[in-house]
Amino acid sequence: MGFLDKLIKHLSPVDYAQPSKQAAKERLKLALTYDRGGLAQGTIEQLRDGIIQVIAKHLTINEDEIDINFDRTSEQDKLIATIPLRMAPRPRMRGGQATSTAEKAPPQSSKT
Amino acid sequence: MAGRVITVTSGKGGVGKTTFSANVSAALAGLGKKAVAVDTDVGLRNLDIVMGLENRIVYDLVDVVEGRCRLQKAIIRDKRVATLHMLPAAQTRDKSAVSPDAMEKICAELRSQFDFTIIDSPAGIEGGFHNAIAGADEVVIVTTPHVSAIRDADRVIGLLEAAEKQQIFLVINRLQAEMVRRGDMLDIPDILDILAIELLGIIPEDESIVVSSNRGELAALHAASPAGRAYKNIARRLLGEDAPLMPMDEDKSFLKWLASLFKGRAL
Numbered sequence: 001m002g003f004l005d006k007l008i009k010h011l012s013p014v015d016y017a018q019p020s021k022q023a024a025k026e027r028l029k030l031a032l033t034y035d036r037g038g039l040a041q042g043t044i045e046q047l048r049d050g051i052i053q054v055i056a057k058h059l060t061i062n063e064d065e066i067d068i069n070f071d072r073t074s075e076q077d078k079l080i081a082t083i084p085l086r087m088a089p090r091p092r093m094r095g096g097q098a099t100s101t102a103e104k105a106p107p108q109s110s111k112t
Numbered sequence: 113m114a115g116r117v118i119t120v121t122s123g124k125g126g127v128g129k130t131t132f133s134a135n136v137s138a139a140l141a142g143l144g145k146k147a148v149a150v151d152t153d154v155g156l157r158n159l160d161i162v163m164g165l166e167n168r169i170v171y172d173l174v175d176v177v178e179g180r181c182r183l184q185k186a187i188i189r190d191k192r193v194a195t196l197h198m199l200p201a202a203q204t205r206d207k208s209a210v211s212p213d214a215m216e217k218i219c220a221e222l223r224s225q226f227d228f229t230i231i232d233s234p235a236g237i238e239g240g241f242h243n244a245i246a247g248a249d250e251v252v253i254v255t256t257p258h259v260s261a262i263r264d265a266d267r268v269i270g271l272l273e274a275a276e277k278q279q280i281f282l283v284i285n286r287l288q289a290e291m292v293r294r295g296d297m298l299d300i301p302d303i304l305d306i307l308a309i310e311l312l313g314i315i316p317e318d319e320s321i322v323v324s325s326n327r328g329e330l331a332a333l334h335a336a337s338p339a340g341r342a343y344k345n346i347a348r349r350l351l352g353e354d355a356p357l358m359p360m361d362e363d364k365s366f367l368k369w370l371a372s373l374f375k376g377r378a379l
Contacts, residue, residue, distance in 0.1 A: 019295025024259050025302050031259075032266050032306065 033070035033077055044068055051081060060086040115146075117219045117229040118350070119248035123264030125235030127256050128285040131321060133232035134163045135332035135340065139347035141196035142333060145227040148187060148197040150218075152244040153234035154209055157201035164328020165190065165198050174202035177214045183221050192333065197226070207239045212246035219247025228350075237271055245272065250279040252312060256286045257298045265307055281312035283346065288317045313346035314357050315339050 033039070048068050055061050067082040120133045130153075137149035151159035154174060160166040171186035176199075183199075190196035199222075202209060222229040233244030245251060251272055255265040265282070272280055284303060291297035304311060318339035324331040331340035332347070348355035 021292075021295045021298055021302065024298050025306070028259050028262055028298075028306055031263055035263065035267060036270065 030070055037077070044070075047079070051083070055083060062086055113224055113227070115223045115225070115227045115229060116250060116350075117223055117231065117248050118250045118252055119231040119233055119245050120252045120254060121233040121241060121244060121268055122235065122254045122261065123237060123268040124255075124261045127254050127261050128315070129235075129254050130158050130162050130232050131325065132252070132254050132283065132285065132315075132343070133230050134159060135330055135343035136347055136350070137198075137228070137230045138163075138190075138193060138196055138330040139332040139344045140228045140230075140350065141190070141193040142344070143347055143351065144195065145351075146195045146197075146225070147228040147230065148199060148222055148226045150199040150222070150229060150231045151201035152210065152215070152231055152240060154201045154240065155203065155206045156234065157203050159198060159232050160200045161328065162325050163190070163198055163330065165200075166328070169200045172200045172202040173218075174205050174209045176218060177210050183218060192330070207234070207243065210240075210243045212242050215243045215246040223247075223249075237268065241268075241271075242275075245275060245277065248277065250281065251277050252281050252283055253307075253309070254283045254285050255303070255307070257284060257288075257292070257303060259298075262298070262303060262306060269307060269309060280309050282307060282309050283313050283315065284311070285315045286317045287314055311357070312349060313342060315342040315346075316358065 034041070034043070048066060051068065052061065052063055052066065056063075062084040065084045069080050071078045071080050120129050120136075122129050130151075133149050137147045140147040149159055149163065150173070151157050152173065153159075157172075160169055165188050168188050171181040173186065175181045176183050176186050186199055188198045188200070190198065219229060219231075231244050231248065234240035253265050253268055253272075255261045269280060282304070284300060287300075288297055292299045300311070300314065316338050318331070318337055320334075320337040321331055321339050324334070324337070324340075331337040332343040334340050342358065345355040345357070
């Protein structure tokens, strides 16, 4: 990279530290899942609220860290929910934070 | 003769459909095939000016549809390549002057006279799009590595599947190798992963395309242009030849990078 390129990057307001390709891919996949499924805006937020309600009946979850996303591959579209648990109130467990993700626990993941 | 009718479409405007149609038609003609490029963008015609044939128009597509002249009379023969032809769109009418039925009839007639009929479609997914795909045997979707163009391409693929078009191919236009290398442009496997259709070709970003269209010349007829070489390779791939996806003498490191991407991929 030439000196001029470095200078331009240094002065530019655009964040060059993070390559933007990954952001493009993730945003596209989400938008295309909405487009293809004809999903209404806000579907993810509604799902999030619904999932919290159901899970919270049985487990103590960390609501702020819930991550719900669509993943789109050529084979299928997937809904991936990552739901961190607060320490479960069971005597057997000795401290620390138990984490359960949808990928490991199938009942929390559903296909769209 | 039973030629092939190939529609070039994209959903989004400005991705290079017209330049692609003009240059691939020229490249096919340069390879000895009888080719005709058809402009279906009624009201916003541009294929004529990109091909440098804007001063030779007497009759147009709508004149043929409405029976004012025979198809033969509206087709312009290019003077640079003997087997290259162009059928212009009308400029003073709108898309409703043509119907899918009318296009099917015209395509059937062109199929019997030309090896390749390349149909340049308007931007959008309304009537003009449905006219453009009505008579197509194959469809080429032109996209760029930008999120907007890819999203629109996906929408168009859905519409083509609904219209029961079986042969759908992807062309990625205006790829900037340096931006891909530093991770700031979606690369080919990313785009193929998202759109999941067969890749026909890749065209690098090339300033000489602006120069060619300024002059009404066709890059595919000049050896010096990287994009022109990419168009020629696409024409050869359409003929079933094993032409490379990118021009041979591109930046070596880019080629190496590309080779690493395709290692183990069936393409």
